[in-house]
Amino acid sequence: MRKQRIAIVGTGGIAASHARAVTALAERAELVAAVDVDLGRAKEFADKWNIPATYPSLTDLLAADRVDLVHLCTPPNSHVPLAVECLAADVDVYMEKPPTLSLDEFDKLVAAEEKSSAQVACVFQQRFGSGAVRLRQLLDDGVLGRPLVALCNTVWYRDDAYFDVPWRGTFDVEGGGPTMGHGIHQYDLLLSILGPWEKVTALAARQARPTQTEDVSMALLTFENGAVASVVNSLVSARQTSQLRFDCANATVELEHLYGYKNPDWTVTPAPGHEEIADAWSADLPDVPSGHTAQLAAILEAKTAGKPTPVTLAEARNTLELAAAIYASAFTDKPIRRGELAPGTPYAQRMGGPGAPWSA
Template identity: 60%
Template structure:
């Protein structure tokens, strides 16, 4: 497969931008960071100096006018993702968008429409799909080596204090779109969905337990899948012992991973069912020391672009995950079980993840 050098820019030079710059630097010359932008031009210039980039701009528009770039890594606050991605697509530039990609399903559908009218693509950064353990699990599951999926658990139990939420755009529906369900747990349950496939129904609760925010700080969901599997999903920012865990119980084995912000093969374990010890041998094949992270995701993006294909995760892939989030909030705030496809364009939960309003807001403002 012929490879070319992709000219890249990073917009938003806060903390997560460093992971993107490292991934670009580790690409082996397949992509080059040629420009950066930030509303704080001094911060953009400092970031550019750190990564040996000659040009820094105060905004995306100026960057797109002045530079010839192939891809833009959007590392800005969530409320900017959709309008900036649309701006990139209209300029014929592929947008690689940090999570959450939009604040709502309605916003996400504007991205899909913009992509259809563009020569470029939009892709969401959901890097845990691309670690060696996740790739191996999907390969074995798809080949039927593990038997039927029966049960799964998905935990994102993190800790974010009040200082974390002192950043103005955090913890609000208007600028972040939601709480840990949107901004933290999305990595884990996106991996869950990528393994178990289409979900069918969601029953959920959400609560504001401890943080001075508008959104939830805890959510829990029971999920059924089209293949018959059932799962529990927990998202939290109030858990002092932090962990990110996934467990899949198949007919022939239990497969588990426990980590925090990224995993290696050492974080995965497999427990064969009695008499199914050959599954462990299959799992041991092709072990890797490469961690999950932006490097593996970016490599997959570049592979797809070199083939002239949509980069992973596609807009359609990400929309299924966003629909799951909307369904979780809809169930939590209405007390109803929500089916896949139930949240149509006229639903308040399509226009905003807050939908009809969080229960704690109704108590405060009867």
């Protein structure tokens, strides 16, 4: 089986996670190029990861080298033009979060993908650890019973200096605060478990940080399957943790970690009379941590099989629409239903709509 030729575009901090994932899957993929507008930084990155070629732009890469998959690790405001350029060249894309800065921009990406033979996969790596895979399996098989209540907390800490990077904490370049840039991984995992959301009621606040966006948001969700959930995203929480809890008819399943989980981070508490669920959870459970490596492995398997590369744009849009709806609900002080944010309306054009209340 031919190895997939992979290029990394943008060699800042998150690029190392992508390089590590490709290296871990060396029997199926190889890094062939690094791209950065700062060519010196690209060469330094290439030396570290033994990458043979460097380029100052994606255009130069596509003109000079054959690649099967481009990992986009650039700031969020550059994702769409770079992804569209890859799609025009029929090259698959694995794109960091958040995929786009708005729903309208996302739909432009969908239109570009429809014209291409290539596909875009969005980085939502928390879906791919073995615990999340087992949880979806047991819910699909009816073992856990109907999902009833869920909690999703991404309560992290970022100090004032974190926002010294010019594009952080802005709607126009980063797309938002912790709702877009931090908690999105956890509630994407929540949505991958519970399916399409139906309605959200939210609030957002700027409690402490020097940012144009929120540093805290809280939301109440209802789902098409009848489940209800709360979602908290924070950057002002000294004891950092990421938590998910699913109370189902037959058991409670909980996850607590920080930036990535392994099997021991999950606990299962069967309801009385359903003790067999503990065995169903642990029976032959693979030991696959969440992370870029797990998702990239799934992408490479899908490419080999000729199947859609996970996470597809259709799946990612459900998550991004929730982010937009949280802002819309928080800033307009009213509930928002899925599908309500029509193209061209303020919160489809921009996550923060006309702007946060504190920006006036």
